Amino acid sequence: xxxxxxxxxxxxxxxxxxxxxxxxxxxxxxxxxxxxxxxxxxxxxxxxxxxxxxxxxxxxxxxxxxxxxxxxxxxxxxxxxxxxxxxxxxxxxxxxxxxxxxxxxxxxxxxxxxxxxxxxxxxxxxxxxxxxxxxxxxxxxxxxxxxxxxxxxxxxxxxxxxxxxxxxxxxxxxxxxxxxxxxxxxxxxxxxxxxxxxxxxxxxxxxxxxxxxxxxxxxxxxxxxxxxxxxxxxxxxxxxxxxxxxxxxxxxxxxxxxxxxxxxxxxxxxxxxxxxxxxxxxxxxxxxxxxxxxxxxxxxxxxxxxxxxxxxxxxxxxxxxxxxxxxxxxxxxxxxxxxxxxxxxxxxxxxxxxxxxxxxxxxxxxxxxxxxxxxxxxxxxxxxxxxxxxxxxxxxxxxxxxxxxxx
Numbered sequence: 001x002x003x004x005x006x007x008x009x010x011x012x013x014x015x016x017x018x019x020x021x022x023x024x025x026x027x028x029x030x031x032x033x034x035x036x037x038x039x040x041x042x043x044x045x046x047x048x049x050x051x052x053x054x055x056x057x058x059x060x061x062x063x064x065x066x067x068x069x070x071x072x073x074x075x076x077x078x079x080x081x082x083x084x085x086x087x088x089x090x091x092x093x094x095x096x097x098x099x100x101x102x103x104x105x106x107x108x109x110x111x112x113x114x115x116x117x118x119x120x121x122x123x124x125x126x127x128x129x130x131x132x133x134x135x136x137x138x139x140x141x142x143x144x145x146x147x148x149x150x151x152x153x154x155x156x157x158x159x160x161x162x163x164x165x166x167x168x169x170x171x172x173x174x175x176x177x178x179x180x181x182x183x184x185x186x187x188x189x190x191x192x193x194x195x196x197x198x199x200x201x202x203x204x205x206x207x208x209x210x211x212x213x214x215x216x217x218x219x220x221x222x223x224x225x226x227x228x229x230x231x232x233x234x235x236x237x238x239x240x241x242x243x244x245x246x247x248x249x250x251x252x253x254x255x256x257x258x259x260x261x262x263x264x265x266x267x268x269x270x271x272x273x274x275x276x277x278x279x280x281x282x283x284x285x286x287x288x289x290x291x292x293x294x295x296x297x298x299x300x301x302x303x304x305x306x307x308x309x310x311x312x313x314x315x316x317x318x319x320x321x322x323x324x325x326x327x328x329x330x331x332x333x334x335x336x337x338x339x340x341x342x343x344x345x346x347x348x349x350x351x352x353x354x355x356x357x358x359x360x361x362x363x364x365x366x367x368x369x370x371x372x373x374x375x376x377x378x379x380x381x382x383x384x385x386x387x388x389x390x391x392x393x394x395x396x397x398x399x400x401x402x403x404x405x406x407x
Contacts, residue, residue: 008145008147009147010144010145010146010147011145013144014141014144014145034352034358038356039352039356039357039358040356040357040358040379040380040389040392041358041379042357042358042359042375042376042377042379042389043358043359043360043374043375043376044376044379045186045247045248045331045332045333045376045378046247046253046378046379047247047248047251047253047302047332047378047379048251048378048379048380048381049253049379049380050379051380051381051382052381053251053381054252055292055298057291057292057295058252058288058289058291058292059288060291061287061288061290061291062284062285062287062288062291064287065283065284065287065288066284070283071282071283071284071287072283073283074280074283075107075280075281075283075286076280077271077274077275077278077279077280078105078106078107078271078274079105079106079107079108079259079281079286080107080283080286080287080290081101081102082290083107083286083287083289083290083293084101084102084105084107084259085101086290086293086294087099087101087105087107087244087259087261087293088100088101088104088105089293090293090296091105091261094218095215095218095229095231095232095242095261096229096232097229097231097232097237097242097261099261103264103267104261104262104263104264104267105259105260105261105267106259106260106262106267106270106271106274107257107258107259107281107286108257108258108259108260108278108281109256109257109258109278109279109281109282110245110247110256110257110258111214111216111243111244111245111247111258111259112138112258113258113277113278114243114244114258114259114260114278115138115139115142115212115214115243116138116142116145117260117270117274117277117278118212118241118243118260118262118270119142119143119146119178119180119212120142120145120146120277121241121266121269121270121273122177122178122210123143123146123147123148123177123178124146124147124148125147125148126147126148126149126175127146127148127149127175127176127177127178128148128149128150128151128173128175128176128177129143129148129149129150129151129176129177129178129179129180130151130153130168130171130172130176130178130179130180130209131143131150131151131152131153131180131366132152132153132154132155132163132181132182132185133152133153133154133155133365133366133367133368133369134155134185134187134188134335134362134365134366134368134369134372135155135180135181135182135185135186135187135365135366136182136186136187136214136365137364137365139180139182139214140152140366143180148177149175151171151176152366152367152368153167153168153171154167154368155185155188155190155368156368157324157337160190160326161185161188161190161335162190162192162193162196163181163192163196163200164196165196165199165200165202165203168200168203169203172203172207172209176207176209177209177210178209178210178211178212179200179203179204179209179210179211179212180211180212180213180214181200181211181212181213181214181230182213182214182216182217183197183213183214183215183218183227183228183230184215184217184218184221184227184329184330184331186214186216186217186331186333186365186374187333187335187360187362187365187369187372187374188333188335189217189328189329189330189331189333189334189335190329190330191221191225191226191227191329191330192228193226193228194226194228197228197230197233198233200230201230201233201234201235201236204235204236204239205235205236205239208239209239210239210240210241211230211236211239211240211241212240212241212243213229213230213231213240213241213242213243214243215227215229215242215243215244215245216243216244216245216247216248217248217249217330217331217333218244218249218330219248219249219250219299219302219303219331220248220249220302220303220306220307220330220331220332221329221330222307222310222328222329222330223329225329225330229242230242231261231262237263238263238265240262241260241261241262241266241270242260242261242262243258243259243260244258244259244260244261245257245258246258246289246292248331248378249299249302249303250289250292250296250298250299250302251302252288252289252292255282255285255288255289256281256282256285257281257282257285257286257289305383306331306332306377306378308383309332309377309378309383309386310327310328310332310334310377311327312383312387313334313377313386313387313390314327314328316387316390316391316393316394317334317336317390317393317394319394320394320397320398320401321398321401321402321406322338322340322341322397322400322401322404322406323336323337323338323340323341323397323401324336324337325337328377331378332376332377332378333374333375333376333377333378334373334374334375334376334377335362335372335373335374336372336373336374336375337371337372338371338372338373338397339370339371339372340401340404340406341397341400341401341404341406342400342404343370343371344361344362344363344369344370344371344372344373345361345363347373347397347400348360348361348373350396350400351373351393351396351397354396354399354400355389355392355393355395355396356392357389357392357393359373359374359375359393360373360374360375360376361373362374375390375393377390
């Protein structure tokens, strides 16, 4: 009998690629195998990967920290005090969140561990959690691992992938405990409008729901859209944990630094168990990231790069028969409807063979991702190299459309 029967139910069905084929880019080593074969990897939401991308002032701060020898030691599990102070200033100026750095900020080893920790604090067997579909896969997997049940609420193309409060209200039952959002949304790049966020906030207050919001992609918002932090809305600070990352906007994915913001009552418990759950975030990495918060001017330059890229890529993909893609609203993610050409698995496999490009299957992001692809245009440092990969995608999909009699 397999030892899996002794595992917690929420973990038994999880697969890491040892006994089956796993198409999720960040599971197992399948992506690494493709990269070794010369396939262009456009499935990693890791800015400029695999090329070097480290601003000089952050490199200097990291090296200087290492040269002191201090990074051989732990930082306190709640995070470096100077970094938490810098984060609190950013929360006030950028997010409208007034956080005491000694009471309301927790530094974590990446936002994924922070997201799991924030959700795990509240969830138990039998709980139901409202999750937009499509959205970040870890939202659903974390719920499963905690023994709770995710309740997908569709985000529809005809609504611009905005969350409609009526759809969420219809999904609420006596077992509903939590609402989980990724805003801006991964994979659709949608920036949730204020009126929709306020309507969801009202639902949370009315039904006494906890709200967990992942804002990893908040630094790059286009076309004058407003980025609304749920925790800054009326009645929500007391029931919201907001998860942040330096991996996307600051392009410091390898530093593995994230942070949480929450009210005293929530944070007291997070502080108390931090050493057991997330441990202490890398000391040298925190000192490097502190330099990034002290001089974040480089982030604007990155946003300008990706703003320009999204427009070029949209123009490359728009003429492809049988394919629909809106101009991305944030960050560096394309959400592409290829359902007329085949399933997500079929089309993504076709692109590996015909375009030598690896992309993400939409079904990873929920049932509503069927027939869709997520493609990252934040990869690669050289614009022309990236555009060449998208031209190969467009050419391959055009050939596929002709084979299907669409072109």
